[in-house]
Amino acid sequence: xxxxxxxxxxxxxxxxxxxxxxxxxxxxxxxxxxxxxxxxxxxxxxxxxxxxxxxxxxxxxxxxxxxxxxxxxxxxxxxxxxxxxxxxxxxxxxxxxxxxxxxxxxxx
Amino acid sequence: xxxxxxxxxxxxxxxxxxxxxxxxxxxxxxxxxxxxxxxxxxxxxxxxxxxxxxxxxxxxxxxxxxxxxxxxxxxxxxxxxxxxxxxxxxxxxxxxxxxxxxxxxxxxxxxxxxxxxxxx
Numbered sequence: 001x002x003x004x005x006x007x008x009x010x011x012x013x014x015x016x017x018x019x020x021x022x023x024x025x026x027x028x029x030x031x032x033x034x035x036x037x038x039x040x041x042x043x044x045x046x047x048x049x050x051x052x053x054x055x056x057x058x059x060x061x062x063x064x065x066x067x068x069x070x071x072x073x074x075x076x077x078x079x080x081x082x083x084x085x086x087x088x089x090x091x092x093x094x095x096x097x098x099x100x101x102x103x104x105x106x107x108x
Numbered sequence: 109x110x111x112x113x114x115x116x117x118x119x120x121x122x123x124x125x126x127x128x129x130x131x132x133x134x135x136x137x138x139x140x141x142x143x144x145x146x147x148x149x150x151x152x153x154x155x156x157x158x159x160x161x162x163x164x165x166x167x168x169x170x171x172x173x174x175x176x177x178x179x180x181x182x183x184x185x186x187x188x189x190x191x192x193x194x195x196x197x198x199x200x201x202x203x204x205x206x207x208x209x210x211x212x213x214x215x216x217x218x219x220x221x222x223x224x225x226x227x228x
Contacts, residue, residue: 050207050213050216090214092214
């Protein structure tokens with residue numbers, strides 16, 4: 001099983017600031033099958049990034065995914081008020097599919 | 109428009125059973141890998157099952173032998189049969205769709221979630 005470890009657990013940002021979220025894998029993720037999701041309270045998660053760096057439909061370009069192998073990053077270039085949420089990484093290259101424990105992005 | 113609508117959640121006693129349904133709209137369920145993902149109160153996401161377009165099914169060890177995923181192509185619906193339920197199975201259960209047909213992919217659509225509470 002691939003264990004995903006996200007850091008930091010909580011990221012405090014002011015609107016307009018840049019933020020970097022990390023996701024480390026216990027073994028290499030096949031074919032960059034790594035996704036990022038955003039979840040707001042009471043709602044289902046929403047796909048932001050797939051295949052490591054491809055933005056999902058209607059996701060603004062201030063969200064950027066990068067990385068390969070065992071190290072992946074989600075960068076929020078200029079945080080907007082609607083971006084404050086919890087972010088999860090997930091690998092779907094091998095079974096069992098696994099998620100990181102999440103990073104909460106909060107208003108500073 | 110692609111939609112996933114779950115139903116069947118509720119309160120069940122430890123050791124009991126429950127079946128969740130996930131009706132797909134705007135696409136053909138049998139052409140995509142369909143998964144269930146759960147989220148315990150205040151916790152993170154956990155994948156609990158997948159059914160491939162070819163019909164193969166897989167589970168993590170935590171639910172293997174107790175949960176069964178299946179689908180009814182005529183109803184365009186996926187099911188999750190949960191037996192021998194434990195208090196730690198209490199969670200919101202989401203139905204999800206893998207984006208590309210017939211292959212593993214990220215979960216591009218999610219249902220609204222069905223709350224399952226296991227308690228006496």
